[in-house]
Amino acid sequence: METKIWSPTREVIIGCGRPVVIIGERINPTGRKKLAQSLEQGDMSLLQEEARRQVEAGSQVLDINVGLSGTDEKALMVLAIKAVREITDAPLCIDSANPEVLAVGLANYEGKALVNSVNGEEAKLKEVLPLVAHYKAAVVCLTMDDKGIPKDVPTRLAIADKIINEAVKLGIPLEDIIIDPLAMSVAADDQAGLSALDALGQIRDKLGVNQTIGASNVSFGLPDRPFVNCIFLAMAVMRGLTCPITDPTNWLIKETLILCDLMLAKDEFSMNFISAYRKQFPLED
């Protein structure tokens, strides 16, 4: 199944027969003091710099989250979309916990956006899915609900199924659904990696939809987190991860995802890998 999103001048297609699509995660002020401060002042220059760096590093889609307490998140989202659009024509992923911000973001987005996110909570389903349907957007769906994040695989599958049913009722086509089966820390629960991988595999096999995952959670509490995330990402790609939300300015992460493409015969003559490597580590004259 293929999910298509676009800006007026660029289309990105996500699908298991295609190279991995990297959704850049860095435009998000959570835990990032400088970015938060600049956004509070209505200064979009750092945000634009993050957009530029991520596109340069291989993000085909940029996630935009401007959630900051004490600010007008709706106004900021409009400014952020405009500011990013000055830098790149990459399609955007409108990201907020607040459905009103999603609505404003979608109203101010030219093209077909990705929405981040809905989950199985009744309130979320009622508030977010109609927006997605109205704006004919695609949507990231987290497999959690009013009871929290399930540890087991069948409950995640059931939540994915429930969200899909609700979405389809509203006319959202299946190919516009992207499931995030939620990877949790293996340091906290040594079954967490397997649960996430099995959820990915079963959702791919039974539902056939595209999937994203926030890989960095799995390594929480462990040493050598970037490498742990890389190994998990490579394993997750084998189970149906097609569009991770991650940080391609981290070279190891970027290299891992390019190598996944190479190992799955999606990098002709190894050109993407070799050129990315040479850009990262230029040969001396």
Place this chain on the structure above:
Amino acid sequence: METKIWSPTREVIIGCGRPVVIIGERINPTGRKKLAQSLEQGDMSLLQEEARRQVEAGSQVLDINVGLSGTDEKALMVLAIKAVREITDAPLCIDSANPEVLAVGLANYEGKALVNSVNGEEAKLKEVLPLVAHYKAAVVCLTMDDKGIPKDVPTRLAIADKIINEAVKLGIPLEDIIIDPLAMSVAADDQAGLSALDALGQIRDKLGVNQTIGASNVSFGLPDRPFVNCIFLAMAVMRGLTCPITDPTNWLIKETLILCDLMLAKDEFSMNFISAYRKQFPLED
């Protein structure tokens, strides 16, 4: 399916429900001048040092190859087995291109050994499989034959099938067959990674046997080879690789395989990973 090999005092079980078993590859003089020279002089001290280092780094099985032109490989194999046994009770993998050396190695091995290797060539089948049957050993089977190494998956599967049929006729049980579907360089052929991964997956699903692979071939001709090998190994584990023949004294390789166990819920409380990491990078007092 579980493959069991043993020394008089240690049993190793290889199976997809268990942690990855690392077969240490370093006792092999090919391309290693110092080790070759010491073996030529009948000096087993370097070989013993390699045995010690690999076991220390997590090899549960040691491959023993003493193939050197112009030496009495049979006599060397007997000496090598004895020398390694002074260091460790790890089960051994008797490795030679010469069936007579395999025969002498097996005759001088106490326990149940692994034999490396047979392939689909008529001569190999006739010479090696009867030895494996006679000594009730397990055997690594390469999916190549008199026509060379096939690039495609169906031919590899057909060769695996043919070797298994011949083996079973001689009374070798299916669980004592370990297939190596042969990973080739992706730099030379950008379909090579996918072919190896698909061969692993189909052999696991259709034949159910354990599998090994020499991962380092895939990265031949590429930059950053150790990292490339790690990503391939993680992907291969997802397709049924259970006992790679590799070098665990390379920390990245070892870390990758331990992380595969962790992500597949085979490392309780992350203890193997955390203790290996702390051994590699001790905390300062």
